[in-house]
Amino acid sequence: MAARKPARAREPRPFTFYLLGGLMGLFLLFLYGPMVIIYLLSFQGPNGGVTFPMVGVSTKWFADIVKPGQMANIPVSFGRSIELAVVVCILTVVISFAAGLGFRRRFPGAALLFYIAIASLVMPSLLVGFGIGLGFQMLDLPQGLFTSALGAQLTWTLPFGLLTMFAVVARFNRSYEEAATDLGATPWQRLRWVTIPILLPGIIGVAVGAFTLSYDEYARTTLTIGSYNTLPLEIYALISSDSTPVLFAIGTVTTAVSFLLIGVTLVFITRMQRRRRVRI
Amino acid sequence: MDASPAEMARLAGQRPPRPRRRLPPWAISWIQVSPLALILFVLFAAPTGLFAVVSFFDYDRVGIYPAFLLDNYKDLFTTPATWRIYVSSLRFAVIVWAITLFLGFNIAQFLVFHVRTARVRILLFMLCAIPFWTSAIIRTIAWIPFLGRNGAFNTMLMELHLASHPLDFLLFSDFSVILTYVHLYTLLMIGPIANSLSKIDPALLEAARDSGASRFQILRWIVIPLARTGIALGSILVFTQVMGDYFVVKRMSGGQSASIVSALSTEIQAMQYPPASANAVVLVVFVAILVGLMMRVVDVRKELVS
Numbered sequence: 023m024a025a026r027k028p029a030r031a032r033e034p035r036p037f038t039f040y041l042l043g044g045l046m047g048l049f050l051l052f053l054y055g056p057m058v059i060i061y062l063l064s065f066q067g068p069n070g071g072v073t074f075p076m077v078g079v080s081t082k083w084f085a086d087i088v089k090p091g092q093m094a095n096i097p098v099s100f101g102r103s104i105e106l107a108v109v110v111c112i113l114t115v116v117i118s119f120a121a122g123l124g125f126r127r128r129f130p131g132a133a134l135l136f137y138i139a140i141a142s143l144v145m146p147s148l149l150v151g152f153g154i155g156l157g158f159q160m161l162d163l164p165q166g167l168f169t170s171a172l173g174a175q176l177t178w179t180l181p182f183g184l185l186t187m188f189a190v191v192a193r194f195n196r197s198y199e200e201a202a203t204d205l206g207a208t209p210w211q212r213l214r215w216v217t218i219p220i221l222l223p224g225i226i227g228v229a230v231g232a233f234t235l236s237y238d239e240y241a242r243t244t245l246t247i248g249s250y251n252t253l254p255l256e257i258y259a260l261i262s263s264d265s266t267p268v269l270f271a272i273g274t275v276t277t278a279v280s281f282l283l284i285g286v287t288l289v290f291i292t293r294m295q296r297r298r299r300v301r302i
Numbered sequence: 303m304d305a306s307p308a309e310m311a312r313l314a315g316q317r318p319p320r321p322r323r324r325l326p327p328w329a330i331s332w333i334q335v336s337p338l339a340l341i342l343f344v345l346f347a348a349p350t351g352l353f354a355v356v357s358f359f360d361y362d363r364v365g366i367y368p369a370f371l372l373d374n375y376k377d378l379f380t381t382p383a384t385w386r387i388y389v390s391s392l393r394f395a396v397i398v399w400a401i402t403l404f405l406g407f408n409i410a411q412f413l414v415f416h417v418r419t420a421r422v423r424i425l426l427f428m429l430c431a432i433p434f435w436t437s438a439i440i441r442t443i444a445w446i447p448f449l450g451r452n453g454a455f456n457t458m459l460m461e462l463h464l465a466s467h468p469l470d471f472l473l474f475s476d477f478s479v480i481l482t483y484v485h486l487y488t489l490l491m492i493g494p495i496a497n498s499l500s501k502i503d504p505a506l507l508e509a510a511r512d513s514g515a516s517r518f519q520i521l522r523w524i525v526i527p528l529a530r531t532g533i534a535l536g537s538i539l540v541f542t543q544v545m546g547d548y549f550v551v552k553r554m555s556g557g558q559s560a561s562i563v564s565a566l567s568t569e570i571q572a573m574q575y576p577p578a579s580a581n582a583v584v585l586v587v588f589v590a591i592l593v594g595l596m597m598r599v600v601d602v603r604k605e606l607v608s
Contacts, residue, residue: 146546
């Protein structure tokens with residue numbers, strides 16, 4: 023491969039490369055342009071409004087988020103969102119990892135379960151929440167963060183986790199497992215020392231995905247949350263009532279939390295892969 | 303090879319190990335998938351069945367009553383607003399599908415066929431994927447300061463003397479709704495299509511080129527047919543997201559139009575559960591038919607699980 027590389031690099035690029043590359047660049051601009059504007063506007067001066075021009079620069083709107091008063095619900099709901107996301111993340115990883123392993127063999131009902139998972143993924147989200155909320159109401163069960171809302175979010179993160187696990191498991195060479203068995207490993211030892219370490223990057227991918235999907239979830243949660251809102255629900259309520267840059271400040275902060283998580287994970291996975299390469 | 307461990311131990315003159323009852327492979331699979339199955343049945347299949355049942359119930363201002371009435375459906379289908387909302391949602395879905403398919407397919411092509419190093423490919427793919435992991439609500443409202451009358455885009459046009467007065471159609475219009483959908487959902491096309499394209503053996507394309515196929519012929523007869531799983535999967539995801547949209551139309555159309563789900567949520571807030579359920583059943587059946595048609599094109603399951 024290494025010997026071929028210089029020869030390939032000298033090959034002239036076809037015109038479609040520039041065409042598609044241009045499209046890619048424009049798409050990235052389109053993807054990030056509006057986001058950058060709200061990040062900028064969240065540093066709007068104290069007398070500025072929700073559009074340009076910037077009237078000075080300040081961090082007033084960030085301070086407003088944590089100031090006791092009309093925004094008091096934001097820090098609390100942020101805490102709730104994080105708690106829920108952690109629980110959703112752990113359950114999604116464990117359950118979809120087990121299911122991903124289960125789907126490697128044929129078993130009666132595999133097709134049915136697969137289609138139910140797909141249906142759960144593509145079902146209009148609000149309807150899932152509606153069904154669960156209705157069920158809880160009719161059975162007189164208490165609706166709340168770790169009952170109905172947790173359940174509603176799992177119907178969204180589990181199919182996502184399962185599909186990711188399919189992609190991860192498909193690239194997994196089973197002869198490693200066979201070798202472990204041949205060398206006398208028990209099924210648990212094989213899982214603990216062979217399967218999980220090899221699949222770890224994919225598992226971490228599922229964890230980050232589940233966490234962020236839960237942390238940003240709105241449509242499935244809104245009808246199942248009971249009386250205490252998560253952060254996205256608070257933000258949604260604010261959109262209609264508040265027209266100051268504080269909304270953008272919240273947007274900047276929540277995006278920063280997501281980015282931080284993704285960044286830490288990427289660094290972690292890259293390090294892990296580099297270390298493995300060295301070891302081999 | 304035929305001797306079991308127990309027989310081998312006996313032949314070697316040792317005590318046979320404790321006989322272990324081994325489960326058949328399908329039973330192990332069942333145990334492994336059982337938590338998933340349990341959650342999806344209890345929290346997805348059962349509630350869906352529940353609102354299908356409730357859609358036939360009777361109701362008044364104070365409660366709902368078990369019955370078998372078709373009135374909720376009759377009311378739904380005889381309301382002109384229902385048809386109008388379905389037509390407008392379907393129109394949005396088709397337009398957004400066409401745009402995201404074009405963008406998604408070409409970007410996936412660039413990532414898979416034109417980017418030469420894996421490092422750059424992963425970097426570019428992450429750049430496309432990262433916004434997807436951030437709040438859809440924030441990404442929706444992010445367009446408002448950009449497109450508004452005094453927004454960044456209009457200001458830029460005026461400063462460059464490309465427009466004499468601010469363009470009004472940019473925000474709170476069909477245009478802004480479509481733009482937001484494309485912004486939110488293009489990744490759902492890029493991912494599956496890139497996955498399909500990366501499975502194409504480069505030797506196949508080289509062989510076609512050597513046999514004198516033009517760029518267009520390769521695209522038409524090799525790349526697109528082999529990418530059809532990804533195209534179908536991406537189409538299903540984009541279509542269902544737009545048909546099930548709750549807040550984009552509500553926020554970005556300026557209240558001129560509603561989406562199917564936001565109309566339904568109005569009924570839920572009014573505690574009119576039976577008509578809301580009937581509405582939900584119709585939407586689910588409609589989406590299921592669309593997805594079913596797209597699944598006919600490819601066996602998504604076979605391609606994914608194998």
